[in-house]
Amino acid sequence: MSSSGNRCIFYQRTYDGERCILMPPEDWRVSRSKFINFCLNSGRGCPVLSRYYSMVSRGSVKEEK
Helix, strand or coil: CCCHHHCCCCEEEECCEEEECCCCHHHHHHHHHHHHHHHCCCCCCCHHHHHHHHHHHCCCCCCCC
């Protein structure tokens, strides 16, 4: 099993179990097998993470204060 140091920061323990918090639980249940390797490899190559960072860089995601 991978150590937590190699996990993507968005792969977290939630009420619904460990999952990517950038995806709704329903989507994660369907797509887990497709994305879990990205989650356990610091997010490298993950299209969900890439899309998130793209949105952040364009200012589409606002920080809450």
